[in-house]
Amino acid sequence: MALFSKQNKEVFTNPLNLDHPILGQVLGICSALAVTAQLKPAIVMGLAVTVITAFANVIISIIRNTIPNRIRIVVQLVVVAALVTIVSQILKAFAYDVSVQLSVYVGLIITNCILMGRLEAFAMQNKPWPSFLDGVGNGLGYAMILVIVGAVRELLGRGSLLGFQIIPDACYDFGYVNNGMMTMPAMALILVGCVIWVHRAYFYKEK
Amino acid sequence: MSKLNTNSNAYIIIYSTILVVIVAFLLAFVYQALKPMQDANVALDTKKQILYSLNIRNLDGAEAEAKYAEVVKIEKEIDGMKMYACEVDGQEVIVVALKGMGLWGGISGYLAVDKDDKVFGAYFNHESETAGLGAEIKDDVSWQEKFIGKKIFDENGNVVLSVVKKVEDPDTQVDCVTGATLTSNGVDAMIKECLKNTTKEKED
Numbered sequence: 001m002a003l004f005s006k007q008n009k010e011v012f013t014n015p016l017n018l019d020h021p022i023l024g025q026v027l028g029i030c031s032a033l034a035v036t037a038q039l040k041p042a043i044v045m046g047l048a049v050t051v052i053t054a055f056a057n058v059i060i061s062i063i064r065n066t067i068p069n070r071i072r073i074v075v076q077l078v079v080v081a082a083l084v085t086i087v088s089q090i091l092k093a094f095a096y097d098v099s100v101q102l103s104v105y106v107g108l109i110i111t112n113c114i115l116m117g118r119l120e121a122f123a124m125q126n127k128p129w130p131s132f133l134d135g136v137g138n139g140l141g142y143a144m145i146l147v148i149v150g151a152v153r154e155l156l157g158r159g160s161l162l163g164f165q166i167i168p169d170a171c172y173d174f175g176y177v178n179n180g181m182m183t184m185p186a187m188a189l190i191l192v193g194c195v196i197w198v199h200r201a202y203f204y205k206e207k
Numbered sequence: 208m209s210k211l212n213t214n215s216n217a218y219i220i221i222y223s224t225i226l227v228v229i230v231a232f233l234l235a236f237v238y239q240a241l242k243p244m245q246d247a248n249v250a251l252d253t254k255k256q257i258l259y260s261l262n263i264r265n266l267d268g269a270e271a272e273a274k275y276a277e278v279v280k281i282e283k284e285i286d287g288m289k290m291y292a293c294e295v296d297g298q299e300v301i302v303v304a305l306k307g308m309g310l311w312g313g314i315s316g317y318l319a320v321d322k323d324d325k326v327f328g329a330y331f332n333h334e335s336e337t338a339g340l341g342a343e344i345k346d347d348v349s350w351q352e353k354f355i356g357k358k359i360f361d362e363n364g365n366v367v368l369s370v371v372k373k374v375e376d377p378d379t380q381v382d383c384v385t386g387a388t389l390t391s392n393g394v395d396a397m398i399k400e401c402l403k404n405t406t407k408e409k410e411d
Contacts, residue, residue, distance in 0.1 A: 037338070066211075068219045075226060082230040086237050093241040096248035104335075185338065 011130050015137040022145045022192065023199040027113040031105050032146055033188040039162050041101045042150030044091070046143025048106065052083045053115055053142075054135035059083075060123040061131035067124075076119045077110070084109045114138055149191045157182030257302055259330035260317035261295050262355075264348070286404065293319070300327045307397025310389040311335045314344065314397060320359060326368065329354040331394060341390030353381050359402065366402045370395040 021027045028049075035045045059079050060067075067075050088106045091099040099106065109115065118138050123131040154160060156179045159167035167176065181187050212218060251268070254275040258266060266274055279302075281292040289304040298321060305316040312334035319327035329351045331344040343350060358379050359368045367379045370391045374380045383391030 066213065066222070068213045068222055070214060071219055071223060074223070078226055078230055082234060085234055089237050089241050089245070092248065093244035096245075096252060100252075183338075 008130055008133055012133040012137040015141045020141045021114045021138045023196050027117055028142055033185045035102055035105050036146055036150040036153055036188050037183050038154045039150040041098055042146040044098045046146045048087050049142050050139025052109055053139040054132050056080050056083055057118055057123040057131040057135035058128050060119050061128040064124050080115055081110050114142055149188055152191055153182045256330050257317050260302055260319045260328045262328040305397050305401045307393055309333050309336050309393040310341055314393055324359050326354045326357045336390050341387040343384045366399045368398055
């Protein structure tokens, strides 16, 4: 009926705030650490996960009443795997450089806990439209963290954003050095930790 | 509508069969539809890598294509080894394709050799080396540039160009990547293995 009723809005905004998949539920950390050394792959990865979560949610939601309960995880996996393969093929055809950079992590979206979590917890019980909103919301929540961490890591680790140099040459002449630590996956863990800290400090006070 | 028993064995088998057939057709269709574009991308990437080894970096798409056509004169395959005769700024250079094993998976590269048998330029690629360590053979351009000007063969035609931990002879040896000894050893072995037959070819 109402496409943007209060309930639907909450479905969409909750994962962006309180129920954030990475910050609140601490899901999908592994890929968040691996692909955030630079901003561009982080954005593409975030978009890929958003698209896949949204469509997997819709498909599962449409066929939710026909799925045999005993093999529901298998059915979910088949749907997700098919979508991921399609996205990976499209990336190879239209964004080859990025697909090389993302390498195995596109394929590993299949095992991304956010996806399986949303399918099992939301799409299996809800109608297609709220499921779509839920998928987009969770995907964007995930993408948001990737972009924040990716931007910080690229800026401090390489002095650039999206490949364009941000920190002027003059700074390097004065002895500024890029922080090599930032290009390592370990720093992503620490950055995600900091973001979670800020997020919790803010939202738990509000509550 | 009468309620279907979605938990009966027959239903489960039919359901999963239909689902898998639909998905298989879908994937086959996507694969076929996108294959030409993917092949073009891979071909362009190879050309770019060869240009990298000739120290021509920062070219994209059509520019790289045009530059490649301008620079590379002959492509030849000898005993499964690909070689490219090129001309850069009036200088004759031969690019040799390299293939070897790193620490976790395959590594590959292109080594450009000038007519005095010295390294003109080098580019290395890898499948799955550790980011920040072994992957530096691809990401660290300054490391690849260390190869430039090194002597490749000694008087007897043996390969002397090598990647070592402690450089004793700066004419032939390149310092290995810190923290990536095994990957560097792989690069070293790859160079020796792939170049040892090239001297004969040249004499032929």
